[in-house]
Amino acid sequence: MKMGNLQEDKKLKLEFAGLIVLVIIVAGICAFYVKNLERNTKAETNRYLGEVSSQVANVINDRLDAVFHSMEIMAISCANMESLEQQLGYLKIVQDKTPGELLGIVDLNGRLQLSNGGSADLSGVQAVQKALAGTEALSGCISSPADGSDIFLYCVPMLGGNGVAGAVVASASAAHFRELLNVESFNQEGYTQIVDANGAFIIDSQNKNAVKNPKNLFQTLEQQCRLDRGYTVAGLQSKIEGGMPGVLYYRTEEGRHKVMNGQPLAREGWYLLSVVPTKETEEQWNSFILLAVAINISIVLLFAGLTYFLIQTQKKNRIRLETIAFVDPVTGGMNRTSFEMEAQELIGKAEADTYALISLDIQKFKLINDAFGSAMGNKTLKYVHDVIKRHLTPGEIVSRISADTYDVLMKNRPQEEFQNWLKELVEEINSFNGELTDKYFLPIYAGVYVIREKGLHMITMQDRANVARKNNKQINETKLYSCVFYSDMERVRMIREKEITNRMQTALENREFVVYLQPKMDIENNTVSGAEALVRWQDPEKGLLQPGEFIPVFEKNGFIVKVDLFVFEEVCRLLRRWIDQGITPIPISVNLSRVHLKNPDFLDQFRKIYERYQIPPQLLEIELTETVVFENLEFLIHVIEQIHEMGFRCSLDDFGSGYSSLNMLKDVPVDV
Incomplete structure (x- = not known):
């Protein structure tokens, strides 16, 4: 009886030992799969978050490149202008299309002249100094010289014949940058920020979960967070300094577990940080651990359950993340x-x-x-x-x-x-x-x-x-x-022509047309030998309009006749003032549109204006274009003879740009 009991006890012990071994094996397999699931889920989460962060970084890089490209064009245009007034006038036209932002020229001393008036000293802004040294740059967040709001400055060097002649700067509000960072995902629990290579915050987030008024990323992590899963602040700092993507897991003081994904930006050594809570992922890990313990009853159920759970969990994770990241919360459709x-x-x-x-x-x-x-x-x-x-x-x-x-x-x-x-x-x-x-x-x-x-x-x-x-x-x-x-811009052009037509008479009455003088240089003596009168439209709403915007419209509707007479009278008035003030006058040429030729007696109006101001006729020059020659050569010769009879000189411009030939030129009795 005792021998039987001993054998039974031995059998029970063997069975118990076998059960323990089986439990250990099952538990080990369970632990292996749990660990493997944790690793795969973490890698999938990191990969997906990296994709989201990379997309945001690409959007920001593309927007910055587009702005700098536009400013490079403005800088080239300004560099080819002769005066600061012309440069600011040109920028004012651009400024009117982007109200609320600053646009101006910085001289070599760092002094800013705004296109809409006003000035400021930007010599202490590092991005401005980079631009003046020949490199385009984007500043950190600074106070606007106009209203003290938070802005960023785009700075592009303006290259002249002798090197950098200044810089074109434009502002973008901090709110604009925050809009670019506004990632509508993770039920608004996630947020995005930008830091520099030293960890200083360039743009912080207004998200409810973000640290308020942060100064430095590294200090914030060390003082307010507890890092886990083997990640360190030094490791993240090394990633940022090396311009490489990085990941960091940590817990806040409130015990919230979060993951931070970093992506380098293309400019200024900036670094994009996307922070997302990991609550959902942690809950799935805990659920699986409980499930693994429950299926210790059978090794078959264990493997079947683990495999099924792994597939379903990954599928659910992706569906959940895709729903949060790719679905518009308002419409339920694509974001x-x-x-x-x-x-x-x-x-x-x-x-x-x-x-x-x-x-x-x-x-x-x-x-x-x-x-x-x-x-x-x-x-x-x-x-x-x-x-x-x-x-x-x-x-x-x-x-x-x-x-x-x-x-x-x-x-x-x-x-x-x-x-x-x-x-x-x-x-x-x-x-x-x-x-x-x-x-x-x-x-x-x-x-x-x-x-x-x-x-x-x-x-x-x-x-x-x-x-x-x-x-x-x-x-x-x-x-x-x-x-x-x-492609239907012709209709838009016609509407613009209609706007010009509606405004032209009022503009003439309000003296919105302004005459500028373009000097003619004597290259032998390097002196100004004359000038050409050019007209511009100083529109009170749209700013200074170039002739290419309105002259073709005026030639089409005939209003160019009134504009030419206005310019001629402004030139006569200017010459009269010079003579009265004892200033030695120079000859000034005035353009004559071919529209005048439709009226055989059109020169009578020029004669009346000229006689009113009593100016020596040799100071006035009538300038014709090639198209006039090509249309009616015989009548043109008659017109030139009348111009000479009035004592004016006559010149021909743009010859050879169309269909005229030297054979025709010999028959045209012009002076220049």
Whole structure:
């Protein structure tokens, strides 16, 4: 009996030992899979967050490159101008198109002259000094010399014949940079910031979870956070200094676990930091540990459960992250990031001219929010999105890009079909007004860019569609819907001509036309031997207009006759003043448009003005162009003879730029 009991005890011990071994094996396998899942989930999270951060970094880099490219063009233009006044006048024209930002010229002493008036000392701004040394630069956040707000300065050297002659600077508000960093993902729990190589914050985040008023990234991490998973501040600092992507896991003082992903930016040694809470991932890890303990009953169930859980967890993680990162929370459709990625892919796979990008805008949508509240505004935005989506065919996509603006990628079709599509779309959008007593219409304006260059960046295509839409918006303010094509700029030009025509008589009466003198140099004596009178339009709203914007319009409608007479009288008045003040006058030439030749007696008006001011006739010169010669040579010779009879000199300009020949030139009795 005792022997039996001993054998039974031995068997029980062996079974117990075997069970313990089995439990250990199962537990080890469970631990292995848990650890493997943790590592894979972490790697997947890091990879995905790296993609999101990289996309934001690419957007910022593209925007900065675009701004610097525009400023390089402005710097070249300013360098070719003779005076600071001309440079500031040119920048004022640009300034009027971007209100709210500063634009000006910095001299070699660091003194800023703003295009809209005012000046400031920027000699202490490092980016300005870099530009004056010949390198374009972007400053950190500084106080605006105009109103003290937080701004950044783009600085581009202005190269003259003797090297750097100054710099063109433009401002961008800190709020503008924060908009670029506003990543609509992770239920607004994540945020993005920019630091320099030393860890100092260039742009902090206004997100509720961000550290308020941070000074230095490294100090903040050391003082307020606890690093984990083997990451160190020194390791992150090394990544930043080396311009490499980096990851950091840490816990805040409140115990919130977060992951920080860093991406280097292309300029100024700046570094983009995207911070996201890892709460969801941690919960999944804990759930799996509990599940692993539960399936210790069977090794088969363990492996089956682990495999199934791994696949499902990764799938759910991706779905959750894609939903947060790529879905618009208002419409439930694509957000901007998702739209741009899919649109670029569709365009890349298709032939040129297959697609068109349409920018749609709900006119005066802000009134809906003001009148009915933001909740109703969001419902309206979703309603419009859903209607647009119903009007699309397979292979076409739509996204709310920002506020009340939508981008639609559609198959290309004739312009009439685009117009009909928009008409039907707007009719359905406004169909809710059918039974209402007080109707509230939603006007839709569209800009269409047919994609003929597949290699263009998505931002460029969007900008072109926006250009068409904004031209549309300025012109058709009373229509329920309207559509402008990016290539349809001839119609926009005609509207601009109409604006000029409507304003020209008032401008002449208000003396908005200004006469400038372009000197004529005697290269033998290096002296000013004469001048040519040039006209500019000083529009009180648009600033200084160049002749190429209005002279062709005036020649077409005949108003150039009045402008030429105005310029001639201004020149006579100036010469009379010089003579009266004892200043030695120089001959001045005045352009004569071919439109005058339609009136055989047109010189009588010039004679009356000339006789009124009693000026020596040799001080006046009438300048003709080649086109006048080509149109009617015989009549032109007669006109030149009359000009000589009045005592004026006569010159011919632009000869050889068209169809004239030297054989014709010998028959034209001009003086110059």
